[in-house]
Amino acid sequence: MIRVDLRSDTVSHPSPEMRKAMYEAELGDDVYGDDPTTNALEERAAEMLGKEAAVIVSSGTQSNLVALLAQAGRGDTALVGTTSHILNAEAGGASALGGIVLMPIQTGERGAMDPGVISAAAAPRDHHKAPVGVLCVENTQNMAGGTALSREEIKVMADAGRQHGLRVHMDGARLFNAAVALETPAAELAADADSVGFCLSKGLACPIGSVLCGDADFIEEARRWRKMLGGAMRQVGVVAAAGVVALDSMIDRMADDHANARKLASAIAEMPGIDIDLSNVETNIVRFGVPAHRGNEIQSRLKDEGVLINGGDSDLRFVPHYGIDSEDIDIAINAMDKVMAEIGG
Ligand SMILES: Cc1ncc(COP(=O)(O)O)c(C=O)c1O
Incomplete structure (x- = not known):
């Protein structure tokens, strides 16, 4: 689900x-x-x-x-x-x-x-x-x-x-x-x-x-x-x-999306195999690199954990939005933690 x-x-x-x-x-x-x-x-x-x-x-x-x-x-x-x-x-x-x-x-x-x-x-x-x-x-x-x-x-x-x-x-x-x-x-x-x-x-x-x-x-x-x-x-x-x-x-509310993006970015920055420039996370988009050619596998494993993410071969992105709260971000962080530990650096 x-x-x-x-x-x-x-x-x-x-x-x-x-x-x-x-x-x-x-x-x-x-x-x-x-x-x-x-x-x-x-x-x-x-x-x-x-x-x-x-x-x-x-x-x-x-x-x-x-x-x-x-x-x-x-x-x-x-x-x-x-x-x-x-x-x-x-x-x-x-x-x-x-x-x-x-x-x-x-x-x-x-x-x-x-x-x-x-x-x-x-x-x-x-x-x-x-x-x-x-x-x-x-x-x-x-x-x-x-x-x-x-x-x-x-x-x-x-x-x-x-x-x-x-x-x-x-x-x-x-x-x-x-x-x-x-x-x-x-x-x-x-x-x-x-x-x-x-x-x-x-x-x-x-x-x-x-x-x-x-x-x-x-x-x-x-x-x-x-x-x-x-x-x-x-x-x-x-x-x-x-x-x-x-x-x-909806405009002032976007500050929540930005805070959620920063929370997610800071957490995944600590994980093995993640390449992210935290200084570029200024709004609601979190783009990051993963080990070469593992992007599709990471997407599919995250989907098994109930988390959908976008991206390609070695670059992925998360985009928090209206309807996503801090608990959802925790779910995504935990899923990433599990998947990246399995994938390794
Ligand atoms: C910067 C930018 N411009 C234009 C568009 C196109 O918008 P739409 O998907 O509504 O055609 C997008 C969609 O993501 C976008 O990110």
Whole structure:
């Protein structure tokens, strides 16, 4: 029997309050722009992110795709981090559907890109090169272990892009985790981005959806691309209702997920065969190395102990989320202790 599911924060279920709000949501047809609950969510999200307007989309992937399609044309380049979700885990959508060249920029330990490298990639304009239109930054950085980039770290990257006329898109799938960890308003972290998307269905624990924010013209254009992708939804207020509740009740709570992640990380750091940099455990993601080619076996043995975890051949990750408490973390630690003792260093 599965007792603790730590594969991702995406496995979290909506709270009773969210389910009630979804049931009771006042609805219209959002394609006609008259779904009041969706309009309320979009207004609230735009205000919290310090932008003029917002649009609900089906997922984080669709948010990034719409943002890129709306800001880069066919044959343009988007600069993306080597460890970015856009480059590694979104099925190459921007290239396949938008003809956009994704140019990887090396990310450092915490997932940030060197401004000098951004600058060199963006300039000079040259007829041999695809023109560079957009710079993408991710916060928090999933593949770097959920690191939260500060306003200053983002600003140096954004400035390097802006110098060459690039627009800046922020994949803020877990931006509120960064805001909580850094004790900085999300609007401040998003201030240097022209567009920013955040996910409702990760740490915010909603069942579906993301919200993309930016200036009014950009959001108008984003609505056109969302329509083209088949992503314009009708009585989407049932989804938005959970989002409104989440923005009220799920943000401060993320500090618990971060504390649970730290507790888990500190415990497994003591176990044989675990390679983890505790200084990178800043939010709700715990990434760590295990002995080469033993990752799948560890996952399967943990599953036998009732604990689900995500990862690959030699890297694994735990992601605490809404619904996981300190006792669940103890169960995961005990299971890890048993499995790692069997596997050995
Ligand atoms: C940083 C980041 N961006 C985007 C996404 C995509 O979100 P979705 O799964 O909702 O498409 C994820 C999903 O884990 C993510 O971690």
